[in-house]
Amino acid sequence: xxxxxxxxxxxxxxxxxxxxxxxxxxxxxxxxxxxxxxxxxxxxxxxxxxxxxxxxxxxxxxxxxxxxxxxxxxxxxxxxxxxxxxxxxxxxxxxxxxxxxxxxxxxxx
Amino acid sequence: xxxxxxxxxxxxxxxxxxxxxxxxxxxxxxxxxxxxxxxxxxxxxxxxxxxxxxxxxxxxxxxxxxxxxxxxxxxxxxxxxxxxxxxxxxxxxxxxxxxxxxxxxxxxxxxxxxxxxxxxxxxxxxxxxxxxxxxxxxxxxxxxxxxxxxxxxxxxxxxxxxxxxxxxxxxxxxxxxxxxxxxxxxxxxxxxxxxxxxxxxxxxxxxxxxxxxxxxxxxxxxxxxxxxxxxxxxxxxxxxxxxxxxxxxxxxxxxxxxxxxxxxxxxxxxxxxxxxxxxxxxxxxxxxxxxxxxxxxxxxxxxxxxxxxxxxxxxxxxxxxxxxxxx
Numbered sequence: 001x002x003x004x005x006x007x008x009x010x011x012x013x014x015x016x017x018x019x020x021x022x023x024x025x026x027x028x029x030x031x032x033x034x035x036x037x038x039x040x041x042x043x044x045x046x047x048x049x050x051x052x053x054x055x056x057x058x059x060x061x062x063x064x065x066x067x068x069x070x071x072x073x074x075x076x077x078x079x080x081x082x083x084x085x086x087x088x089x090x091x092x093x094x095x096x097x098x099x100x101x102x103x104x105x106x107x108x109x
Numbered sequence: 110x111x112x113x114x115x116x117x118x119x120x121x122x123x124x125x126x127x128x129x130x131x132x133x134x135x136x137x138x139x140x141x142x143x144x145x146x147x148x149x150x151x152x153x154x155x156x157x158x159x160x161x162x163x164x165x166x167x168x169x170x171x172x173x174x175x176x177x178x179x180x181x182x183x184x185x186x187x188x189x190x191x192x193x194x195x196x197x198x199x200x201x202x203x204x205x206x207x208x209x210x211x212x213x214x215x216x217x218x219x220x221x222x223x224x225x226x227x228x229x230x231x232x233x234x235x236x237x238x239x240x241x242x243x244x245x246x247x248x249x250x251x252x253x254x255x256x257x258x259x260x261x262x263x264x265x266x267x268x269x270x271x272x273x274x275x276x277x278x279x280x281x282x283x284x285x286x287x288x289x290x291x292x293x294x295x296x297x298x299x300x301x302x303x304x305x306x307x308x309x310x311x312x313x314x315x316x317x318x319x320x321x322x323x324x325x326x327x328x329x330x331x332x333x334x335x336x337x338x339x340x341x342x343x344x345x346x347x348x349x350x351x352x353x354x355x356x357x358x359x360x361x362x363x364x365x366x367x368x369x370x371x372x373x374x375x376x377x378x379x380x381x382x383x384x385x386x387x388x389x390x391x392x393x394x395x396x397x398x399x400x401x402x403x404x405x406x407x408x409x410x411x412x413x414x415x416x417x418x419x420x421x422x423x424x425x426x427x428x429x430x431x432x433x434x435x436x
Contacts (some may be wrong), residue, residue, distance in 0.1 A: 027140040044167025045140060049133050050175035075136055 006043065010094070011051045016041075016060065016087040019079040025066060026052070052053070052077065060086050110160050113141050116285045120169050125178060133172070140164070156296075163285055164196045175250050191281045194370060199286060202272050203363055210359030212265035214352035221348035223254025224413045225341040231409045232337035236413045247409065280370050287371035294364040304357045311350040315343035337410070384427040395419045 007014075018024060018032050026048060033043050055061045060083030066076035079087070121134055126152035142161045165288075173179070282290075320340025325350035326332035395415050402412035 008228070026136050027143045030140065041167055044165055044171075045168030046169055046172040049137065050172045052134070052275050052339075053172070053176055060385065072139060075132075 010090070011043065011047060011092040012055055012060075013087065013094070015048070015051055015055065016079055016090070018081055019077060019083070020087070023066075023076045023078045026075065029077075045099065058082075058086070074081065110142070110145060110159075112285050112288050113145060113162055114138065115288075116163055116166070116283075117141070119284060120166075124169075124173065127178075129176070130178070137166075142328055156293050157284070160196055160200070160289060182427035191279055193288070194275065194280050194282050194367070196283075196286060198275075199282075199290070199367060202275060202367070205269065205272065206359060206363045209265045209269050210270070210356045212261055213324075213359060214355040216261035216265065218348045218352045219254050219258030219261060221260065221344055221351060223251045224416060225344035225348070226254060227251035227409065228337050228344070228413060229341040232334055235410070236334050248403070275370065276366055282367065287368065290364060290367050290371065294361075294368065297360070297364070301357045301361060304353050308350040308353040311346045311353075315350075316348035318346065319343045384430055387426065388423055391419060391423060 014033060015029060018029055024032070030043050030045070030048055033041060052061070054063050056063060056077075060082060061077045061079055063075050065073040065075060117134065118139055119218055121130070144164050144165070145158050148161055149155070154160070221405060227247050227250065234243045234247060319339040319342075321338075322342070323332075323336040326335035326339075329335060399412050399415050402408040402415070
């Protein structure tokens with residue numbers, strides 16, 4: 001299990017990347033993350049909604065009522081153009097971070 | 110599912126009821142419901158599913174600070190600042206206890222097997238008139254079992270050390286954890302009852318074997334051999350029964366310890382401690398007496414009887430102490 005501290009800055013990126021291809025809703029997003037990482041990373045419910053709240057406030061995603069499940073309509077999220085730009089910026093930032101950090105990560109001690 | 114709904118209600122108690130919060134709360138509930146249904150479908154029990162969902166909930170303060178919402182101050186604040194025992198702690202405590210209960214059962218079983226081997230071997234040596242030195246072989250075999258058994262016991266007692274703090278009190282348990290544990294303990298009860306019945310049957314079976322063997326012994330030449338084999342077989346059956354009893358007793362104790370935290374009663378350690386101390390002193394003394402009787406008075410064939418006698422006396426003592434303290 002990877003410590004959630006390390007990933008904190010990239011929860012938004014993870015969620016945005018899942019919304020690139022298709023719109024999705026809360027449970028499906030956390031399920032996709034769980035499956036894509038082979039259960040290595042389980043995003044907590046509160047972490048997911050903190051990120052969704054943040055993304056929505058910044059205008060990176062929008063929400064709409066979708067199909068009805070268990071008597072209630074599901075809230076779907078869609079990535080906006082700003083969201084796509086933000087995602088690209090975060091990816092660029094990650095590559096830079098990775099290159100920079102790899103200077104300090106030694107293969108052998 | 111009730112437990113999950115209650116959990117969420119509790120978490121959000123004291124949080125202002127804005128439309129924004131209500132929306133997120135409903136969505137979270139829908140997600141948790143979906144996860145719960147999926148876990149149940151994959152064959153998890155009710156308790157496992159609920160435990161899993163709640164463990165993956167996270168920390169609501171993270172969400173509230175992100176949304177810039179403060180908890181409603183007028184709501185009564187939880188002044189109880191005892192540390193909470195988390196679901197992860199409970200699960201690992203339960204898993205480890207399960208291992209330890211098996212280990213302790215096996216350890217005691219080893220010692221009883223040793224006694225069985227001792228009785229059988231020393232009789233064989235006596236009946237067939239092997240040299241007197243051969244008598245030591247049975248003692249050596251017994252010591253090997255004894256040392257292994259004690260080693261296993263010590264290992265598993267030390268293994269549980271990290272969780273001793275759970276027995277010391279001053280902790281609290283989430284309401285939901287309590288509900289789950291209470292339900293689990295009820296569900297396990299039938300399993301425990303079956304185990305105890307099986308154990309008692311083994312003991313009775315052991316006594317029957319002993320009687321039959323001594324009856325056979327009356328009609329045949331080597332009667333001593335038959336009756337001591339009877340005792341050995343009885344000891345082996347009792348060893349299996351003791352393994353079951355220890356296993357069950359220890360696992361029930363896990364629920365007692367946890368639910369005692371949940372009901373936030375002070376742990377009644379004084380009586381337990383006293384029994385533990387007395388037990389810790391009596392057993393080595395018994396063992397020394399067993400050795401003296403065996404070596405100095407050549408009583409190997411009978412000195413084993415000290416162990417069951419002391420065992421019965423001690424369990425009587427411990428129930429008496431507990432009954433006294435309950436008053």
